[in-house]
Amino acid sequence: MESQDIFNAIYDLVCLIPEGRVSTYGAIANCIGVKGGARVVGYAMNASHKSDRKVPAHRVVNRKGVLTGKHHFNQPETMQEMLEAEGVKIIEDQVLNFQEVFWDPMDSFDKYLT
DNA sequence: TCCGTGACCAGAA
DNA sequence: ATTCTGGCCACGG
Numbered sequence: 001m002e003s004q005d006i007f008n009a010i011y012d013l014v015c016l017i018p019e020g021r022v023s024t025y026g027a028i029a030n031c032i033g034v035k036g037g038a039r040v041v042g043y044a045m046n047a048s049h050k051s052d053r054k055v056p057a058h059r060v061v062n063r064k065g066v067l068t069g070k071h072h073f074n075q076p077e078t079m080q081e082m083l084e085a086e087g088v089k090i091i092e093d094q095v096l097n098f099q100e101v102f103w104d105p106m107d108s109f110d111k112y113l114t
Numbered sequence: 115t116c117c118g119t120g121a122c123c124a125g126a127a
Numbered sequence: 128a129t130t131c132t133g134g135c136c137a138c139g140g
Contacts, residue, residue, distance in 0.1 A: 006137080025122055029136095037136045042121040044137090062122060069121025 006034065010044040011051055013105055017059045020087040021103035022095060024063045031105040046072060058082040065098030 009032050017023050025038040025045075034040050041060075046069075048055035058079040062068045070079035070093060080090045089096040 029122085034136070038122040039120065040122090040136050040138095045121055047138090057121080060121080063124095067121090072121055 006032070006040060007044045007047060007051065010041055011048060011053050011055045014045075014048075014055050014057065014060055015053065016105065016108070017056060017103055020101065022059050022061050022065070022083070022088060022098070022101050023103050023105065024061060026063050027104050027106075028060070042069065045069060049074075056082075059086075061095060061098075065095040065102070067093045067095070 010028060013028050013031060014023065025041040029038045029041045032041075045055070045057040045060055048057045057069065058067075058073070060069070067079050067083075067090065070076050073079050080093070083090055083095070088101050095101060
């Protein structure tokens, strides 16, 4: 039961990722509090297709900016297609300007702090 | 209950 | 620079 909350928390945070932006497992895990549990975030993404909620897992990539989980989609090309459709350029499963398209959940909080 | 696996990350050789 | 190993947590059999 508690573990399900983790998935829910991850889905909620991932769902907050704006279009044209991508996030990393580590950032999400760090924001939620699952330190070192970046793998758990990825596992949650794997189960995201099971969740009724639409989770933009295609906007979640690893810290290298590589679409590691593209192979887990219904179609491996879906992830890249979706990201490109939102303005994210990808080459060889590598996100271009990853540092610029990278969106950190805590970054949003900083804006409110100002 | 125990073992193996995994859409990861960081450090070391 | 690249390659490998160890560690983290959750789930399935």
